[in-house]
Amino acid sequence: MKNALLFYGVYNRKGVSMDIFIQQVINGLSLGSIYALIALGYTMVYGIIKLINFAHGEIYMIGAYIGFFAITSMGLGFIPALIIAMIGCAILGMAIEKIAYKPLRKSTRIAVLITAIGVSLFLQYTTVFFLRPEPRIFPKILTDGRFNIFGLKAYITYQQLTIFIVTILLVVLLQYIVHFTKTGKAMRAVAFDKDAATLMGINTNNIISITFAIGSALAGAAGVMVGVYYSAINPLMGIMPGLKAFVAAVLGGIGIIPGAFTGGMIMGVIEAMVSGYGNSLYRDAVAFLILIIILIFKPTGLFGKSEREKV
Amino acid sequence: MKINKQLVFNLSLAFLLFFVIHFLMSNRIISAYYQLNIYLLFINIIMATSLNLVNGFLGQLHLGHAGFMAVGAYVSAAMTTKMDLPFLPAVITGSIAAGIVGLLIGYPIFRSGRLGGDYLAIATLGFGEIVRIIFVNTQYVGGASGLSGIPRYTNWPILFFLTVATVLLIRNFINSSHGRAVLSIREDEIAAETMGINLTKYKLMAFSIAAFFAGLAGTLYAHYFFIISPNTFNFLKSVDYLVMAVLGGLGSITGSIIAASGLTIISALLQDFGALRMVAYSMILVIIMIFRPSGLMGTKEFKLSFLEEKERR
Amino acid sequence: MKILEINKLVKLFGGLAAVSKFDFYINQGELVGLIGPNGAGKTTAFNLITGVYTPTSGSINFLDESIVGLKPFVINQKGMARTFQNIRLFKDLTVLDNVRIAYHSHVKYSVFSSFFRTKAYYEEEKEVKKKAIEFLKIFRMDDKKDELARNLPYGQQRRLEIARALAAQPKLLLLDEPAAGMNPQETHDLMELIAFIRKEFDLTILLIEHDMSLVMGVCERIYVLDHGVLIANGTPEEIRGNPKVIEAYLGEES
Known part of the structure; x- marks a missing residue:
């Protein structure tokens, strides 16, 4: 995974001082914000159709490429590029659902999962084919600079600050949509009981589409911000963050929106700590260790309640 | 013991094939390149058939089969190359090691019920990646550059015999009470459990048997190709086997054999078309699942109708 | 001899009681019916007995042994088998x-x-x-x-x-609405078949039915659930005249 190196690299000094600890927390939270945004999409889609959407990591990758072209070819700034990437990914997400997943609504679980893996590989390798496998350098559109924190030798960069602000705005917006709009109510109803929701006159197909759109838009935003943060993107960049974000969603309790956000943040911080204090080579392994630990001790995740299966 | 005509026919056909290929190889009528691909084809048959045990017969998505192959390959290669041990104990230890790793990975996943089944795909994918990272960081077996100078112990008769044995053993397992327990889980977990099937036990059993045979394939692979490296057994390798199992039909052993052979031959003929090959593979996965979710063979086995046994009561 | 005995069984789903304070027993060789309007908690009771759900509180004894918390396959192996309302x-x-x-x-x-x-x-x-x-x-x-x-x-x-x-080869057979969706002739044949296997295999049978008239004919004793609560139990004659039962069923129709 070439991108794994790009994904880190910064601040890998070893030490035990408070400064470095705080610095790792900040780095972890920036990374965690990215995971959180991706994890939200996973958790929403799983909540509504019980599908692990493997292609979600690739939507994030496409988001980064849309952002890249919006900036380089169209000469747009950060915010317009972010919005265009979000819209593009929302459309892509809905299209994937309509073309690949919808025909399989009544199929076995494994059939849908295999389709999801297929879509994921398809997006990776069509991108490799058309846009070349080599990484591209993401243009610098935010000025470099950093703030000093609490007089410590720990810093928060402009990029990191942007990531925090955008993530928080998006999460607040998402919570508003889910809890205070009619669409949001319908989404929760479909997630709770699809058949009952259909009987109540909710157009489940539309709600599923909207869920994919919202989840994909969040992943698209994450893609652009990663481009800005790590300044390089490539067609396979979605694999690892995608998997880790899924683990983050499981950690928080799959299907639970605040859970995905918290899980993403925790994942980010743990990873920053492992690469900061331990061996950065094992950074990717940590995510899966966490998954196994959750499965042993609390399969429903931090926020999860044991669910009732209809028999 | 009653004589199964179909089995006798299949085995005769297999041995005919064995001697024909043996003749062609020993007289160098087949070029070295095609010989290599024939070896690969048989190793792929072991991989696809054993993967089908989990994906097709148990009905759970396993995405890290190459990881178990790596365990078998590395353990056996370390034994023959580093410890100068003979081939047979290395093959047995390598396969068992992969089976045990399967048990260790499978236990926490399958113990946690239906949710665990959903996460198997992610966990096995992650497992494949962890195995790769561990071997990259293990200098004893060559680290990232891999282990080389492995003796070429795998020869045609050994490979052929073990491939046929694998297929027969998996077929026997499926057609037994234990195998039917595995099938019932695929069909309906809740019904299976209320009919006395221990879900955790049989999921774990199918998964670790599959891991064992992947380990076996790994040992054979390592001792044919001289050199193994962590990247030999990456995620894309697991995808190859997945495509074989899916294309042949989830739940059909003969389907797996046909698809493994077909895809190996196609890859050999079209050698290097990198990204396009993956585009084609990914489209195969999606299109088959949408239009013919049962694959080429479905759950059926390839049989010649004139050999069908008349049912005796 | 009581083959299955249940005391004060409770199952809550997020604060909602699907079954509450359910007392029940069935003797060796009996054919007992469990009836009640839709959503009365009959199937939940079955799921609790067979181990598909874990009770919130209460006891279930099968063959003088507690089976609470055991997995469904263990309970099956102890001699209990079931069918499902929505065929599985x-x-x-x-x-x-x-x-x-x-x-x-x-x-x-x-x-x-x-x-x-x-x-x-x-x-x-x-x-x-x-x-x-x-x-x-x-x-x-x-x-x-x-x-x-x-x-x-x-x-x-x-x-x-x-x-x-x-x-x-169970000792206790649980049938969840076995006649659902059948026409009267099929239902009649099925009831005869159930009577036959009961005798042939020396079975104890617990039967869920939605249709009260059907159960009246074959069962020796009947339990009536409504909204998760046991409202009556007794012989078919006793149940037939019980005002609470009539109310529960009429309430559903109005």
């Missing part, structure tokens, strides 16, 4: 395999035997097949043994599910 057959397996799977707990040969087809494998497989076909004969389905379960007509799927449950 192994749809892509043959009729014969559906029945053979129920024998699994009684098959003794090892995994090693199944790999290498030892003598034990051949002997036991032959025996299992013979017994499975005998069961199918009772249900007049032996001619369908090689068909996939999904291709059977609805009525036969229901019968196959009972055959499968019976093949597990």
Whole structure:
């Protein structure tokens, strides 16, 4: 995974001082914000159709490429590029659902999962084919600079600050949509009981589409911000963050929106700590260790309640 | 013991094939390149058939089969190359090691019920990646550059015999009470459990048997190709086997054999078309699942109708 | 002798009581009915007894032994088998395999035997097949043994599910709305069949039914649930005249 190196690299000094600890927390939270945004999409889609959407990591990758072209070819700034990437990914997400997943609504679980893996590989390798496998350098559109924190030798960069602000705005917006709009109510109803929701006159197909759109838009935003943060993107960049974000969603309790956000943040911080204090080579392994630990001790995740299966 | 005509026919056909290929190889009528691909084809048959045990017969998505192959390959290669041990104990230890790793990975996943089944795909994918990272960081077996100078112990008769044995053993397992327990889980977990099937036990059993045979394939692979490296057994390798199992039909052993052979031959003929090959593979996965979710063979086995046994009561 | 005894059984789903303070017993050899309007908690009671759900509180004793917290497969192996309201057959397996799977707990040969087809494998497989076909004969389905379960007509799927449950050789058989979706003739045949297997296999049967009149004819005792609460129990005559029962059923229709 070439991108794994790009994904880190910064601040890998070893030490035990408070400064470095705080610095790792900040780095972890920036990374965690990215995971959180991706994890939200996973958790929403799983909540509504019980599908692990493997292609979600690739939507994030496409988001980064849309952002890249919006900036380089169209000469747009950060915010317009972010919005265009979000819209593009929302459309892509809905299209994937309509073309690949919808025909399989009544199929076995494994059939849908295999389709999801297929879509994921398809997006990776069509991108490799058309846009070349080599990484591209993401243009610098935010000025470099950093703030000093609490007089410590720990810093928060402009990029990191942007990531925090955008993530928080998006999460607040998402919570508003889910809890205070009619669409949001319908989404929760479909997630709770699809058949009952259909009987109540909710157009489940539309709600599923909207869920994919919202989840994909969040992943698209994450893609652009990663481009800005790590300044390089490539067609396979979605694999690892995608998997880790899924683990983050499981950690928080799959299907639970605040859970995905918290899980993403925790994942980010743990990873920053492992690469900061331990061996950065094992950074990717940590995510899966966490998954196994959750499965042993609390399969429903931090926020999860044991669910009732209809028999 | 009653004589199964179909089995006798299949085995005769297999041995005919064995001697024909043996003749062609020993007289160098087949070029070295095609010989290599024939070896690969048989190793792929072991991989696809054993993967089908989990994906097709148990009905759970396993995405890290190459990881178990790596365990078998590395353990056996370390034994023959580093410890100068003979081939047979290395093959047995390598396969068992992969089976045990399967048990260790499978236990926490399958113990946690239906949710665990959903996460198997992610966990096995992650497992494949962890195995790769561990071997990259293990200098004893060559680290990232891999282990080389492995003796070429795998020869045609050994490979052929073990491939046929694998297929027969998996077929026997499926057609037994234990195998039917595995099938019932695929069909309906809740019904299976209320009919006395221990879900955790049989999921774990199918998964670790599959891991064992992947380990076996790994040992054979390592001792044919001289050199193994962590990247030999990456995620894309697991995808190859997945495509074989899916294309042949989830739940059909003969389907797996046909698809493994077909895809190996196609890859050999079209050698290097990198990204396009993956585009084609990914489209195969999606299109088959949408239009013919049962694959080429479905759950059926390839049989010649004139050999069908008349049912005796 | 009480084969199954339940005391103060409670199941809450997020604060909502699906079953509350449920007391119940069934004697060896009895045929008991569990009735009640839709959503009364009958199927939840079945799921609690068979271990599919874990009770919030209360006790369940089967053959003088607590089975609370045991997994469904363990409970099955202790001698309990069930059918499902919404038929749960192994749809892509043959009729014969559906029945053979129920024998699994009684098959003794090892995994090693199944790999290498030892003598034990051949002997036991032959025996299992013979017994499975005998069961199918009772249900007049032996001619369908090689068909996939999904291709059977609805009525036969229901019968196959009972055959499968019976093949597990239970002491207590739980039938969840076995006559649902059947026409009067099919229902009549089914009830005769149930009476027959009960005698033949010395079974104790607990039957859920939505249709009260049907249960009145065959059951010795009846329990009535409404909104998770036991509102009556007794002989069919006692139930017939019970004002609470009438109210529960009338309330549903109004």
